[in-house]
Structure formats: C-alpha cells, structure tokens
Amino acid sequence: MNKDVKALYQSVILQHNKAPYHYEKVEQSTHEIAAYNPLCGDKFVLYLTISDHQIASAHFHGYGCAISKASTSILVQQLEGKTPKEAAALIREYLSIVLEGAATDQEEFQAFAVAQQFPGREQCATLSWQALEQELPTIDQDDIHREESNE
C-alpha cells in the first residue's frame, strides 16, 4: 500500500472518522448549515446552538469520505465555546494552512494540509469549513439582532 496515501490518513483522520465528535442530528439547534459537494455526493449538516453570544454546542451529521468527516468532526469540536467572530478567525487559520500551505504546529490541522498533494481531495478537507465560513456573517448578524431585541 502506498505509504504517502497512508500518511495522509494518519491516525488523526482515521480516529475522527471512526469516532467523530458530536455526530448526531439536533432538532433544537439555532442554526443548521449544509455543506454539499455535488461532485462526490458528500453532504453534512452542522447543527449549531448559539447562546450568550457563543457557539454553546455544535453537532454534525451526514455522509462523506474519511477526510471530510474527520475535518468536520475537528471543526465542531473546535467551534464550541467560540463566538462567531472567533470561529471566523479559526476557519481562516485552518484554510490558510490547508489551502495555502501556511505553517502550523497543530497536528490535527497538519494532517489535512497533506490533502493538497492528492488529486481531488483538497475539497474534502475544506468542505464544511468553507460552508460555515459563508454562513458566519449571517449567524453573527442574527446574534446581534437577538441582542438588540432583548435590550
């Protein structure tokens, strides 16, 4: 078996693929974000619950390859406790590592940076992150409006 491909999958990806973090549908979430890649059929829904201006909890469910599932698992794990603005910064950091080769010492992010070298797999590593990035401004606005209407 090709050792480069094996290296891509490493322990981080395999681990999160086998035991993904908060992998379930959540009826009561405040926000649902869909991430879909029509080229391969990978489809995840992120379930976020915003309260106290923070992402109080994050879950996800759906269908996808090991890379997309593992990267989404790491995303929801890292989102919890962050404000929408902090989440946006996190996503920017991740994407600059995975898409632009920026250096990092975070082992988890490093694993996905390797995806760049493999034909057609970059999108797997960024699918949910980019989908959420697009929705964050709206989530942030929703949060501000809720605050204003509560005052």
Add this chain to the structure above:
Amino acid sequence: MHDPLSYRSQFPIFTHHPDLIYLDNAATTHKPAVVIQAIQTFYEKQNANIHRGVYELGAKATQLYESTRAKTADWLGARMAEEIVFTAGTTAAINLVAHSFLEPKLTAGDNVVISAMEHHANMIPWQQACLRKGAELRVIPVQADGRLDLAQASQLLDNRTKLLALVHISNSIGIINPIEELGEMASKHQIPVLVDGAQSIAYYPIDVQDWNCDFFVCSAHKFFGPTGMGFLYARNEHLQTMSPWQTGGGIVREVDFDQTSFAPPPTRFEAGTPNMAGVAGLNAAIDFVQTLDQTTVSAHLQSLRIYALERLQSIKGVQVLGTASPASGIVSFVMDDVHPHDIASFLGGANIAVRAGHHCTQPLLKYFGLAATTRASFSIYNTKDEVDLLVAQLQQIQAFFS
C-alpha cells in the same frame, strides 16, 4: 480467445504509463496509435474546411468527412448515410432530439418514458422538456438485482407516450437492457424509441433496423475515438420534419435578413465548421473497432465481470450493485464503513484508476440508498491479473480502515 496484452501494445498510453492499471473505461477509453495518427495526419496532410473549397485539398477533406458518414451508417445498419448527424457527443445528440423532435410534439398531459438507470444526459433533457410543456416523465423502475421491471414498463407506455428513451448498457452497474423487447412494447403504441449506446457500441453489434429504433446516440471517446465527437442516428422520416437545433452557417439554402430556408438533413443539423479532425479520428476508430471480433471481446468483458464479482464479493463488507446478467464489463461496489472517495484515493496511490461518485446516475444510486459507489470498468486491454491486483488492494484498504 481474446488476448488483452496484444491490444495493450497498440495503445501508446501504456508505453508512457507502463504501471497504469486502468479500470475507468466507462469514463473514457484509451486511443490506439491508428486513431491518434489519423488525427495527426488530418492536420498535417489533409486539413481544409469542408463543403466549400473547389481546390483539391478541400475536396479530399469533404470526401473524408462524407465517407465517414457513410461508413458510420453502414456500421449501424442504417438505410442511408443521411441518417447520421455528427454531433459533439451523446449529450449533444440527445439535446438535439429533445429540442427539435420531442418538444414541438409535446403537449400537456403527454408523457415521456425513461428507465431508472439513465445517465443524467438521457434524463435531464427529457425532464426539462416535460417541465416546460406540462408533460409527465415516467420512470421504469429497477429491481434489487439491477434488472428493469418489464411488467411495470408495459404499464407505463400508453397512447400519450411521445418517446421511450433507454440506455442499452448502464454506465453505473453494467446491466444490459432488453432493447428489442422494450422496443416491441413501444411499437404497440407507435412510440418512437431512442437508445443510448454510449457504453455498448464499442463491444456489441448494433443494428438499428433490427431493433426498430428511431434514434441512437453515442460518443466516439467511448469507443477508442477522440473527445468532442459523436453522432445521432435518426430515421429519415423524423429528420425531414425536424427544424434545426443550432442555426448559423453551413445549414442554409437561401438567406435574407427577414428569413432563411434550411438545407435538407443531415446538413441541416450540423451548423458551423464541424469537428473535422474529430471525424478523421472517428473514421479510424470505426475501422479499429471493426477489426475486433465482437463475440470474443464481449465474452472477454463478461468473463472479467463475472470474475470481478466473484472476487469482490469474497471481500468482507463489500457489496456489488446490480448482480444480474446479462451484463457488461462495468462493476459498481461499496465497502462497509469506507467511502468510495477514500477507496479510490488509495487505489490511485497504487496506480489503479477507478471512479468514485454517482457516475451521473444520482437517481439510480438513490434507489439503492447510496450517494456514491466505486466503479471499475473494463475494456479490451484489461486482464484478470488486474482484477486480482484491484482485489488485493481492496483487502488492504478494508484492513486499514477497520
């Protein structure tokens, strides 16, 4: 007895990529040197625009173009060369029929019948035409083993059916559909039939008159020819009544600013400068296919499929979709807990080319409860050894992920 290795040497790609185990022929086939040479020769020695020049080179280019049309007609068992319209491929041919033949005839309350295993190209044009005209798209269901439900089919075809569009061999699961039987059902209601032969024409004999089919579509790049090239076979009676699809130069009789009269078929449907080099390649590809003994080739593909099915199903957690026969050399499978994309990446790392995804048959895969499969598809240069290599890698992949 078919010898794949003797064919391998005729395909330059294997000289340049000797370790390539190419199992993605349903996506596109490789090209023998004779086809590549024909295209090169056209540009080096024969290039000129057709139908216009009164100089020798132009006349020769025209002759090559039109003689290829006649050759194609013969190959399909058509009555005349004028029943062949050159197009950019299968998708373009189907769109031509949808636009110029079907849509003018379609009214609210009519229906079009397709099968559940159609490629998006032989589904979406009909679906969109039905949506525009208030007609119904009816779908012949597929059964768990991959065969079409013929009893249902006969219920779906009726006096308001304006077309039956059917794939000969499924690009996802390899099942060979009973075109003759379905054609007979259609003829009871005088329903015109379109057959998508993209995956079959390379290996199986086609006789459009025997099949009583009104339209037949395919692409050259699926039978060892160049990309950007294909054709529509259509019965002359239909072509005579059809208006042009794309308009422009090359298809006209007389042109004024306020009106235009159009040339007869097939010229009427070939607007603009055609893909002449593509036709040169098509010409050589037909010659090449005609050197194959279709009986031994199709037997070879079927034996590869049977062998692949046997070996794949012996791997724990692997399931093949559509196990019925008759079927051609296309096999789709899934592996428990391992996504096709991951499988294909690992196989790619071992120089094994397969395809992962929905293969442009999302509705078919939905029926099986899937979003994607891994697909291996064989051609004349593939061997049993290659199937063994595929299986060995799959066993390693299964172990790695468990």
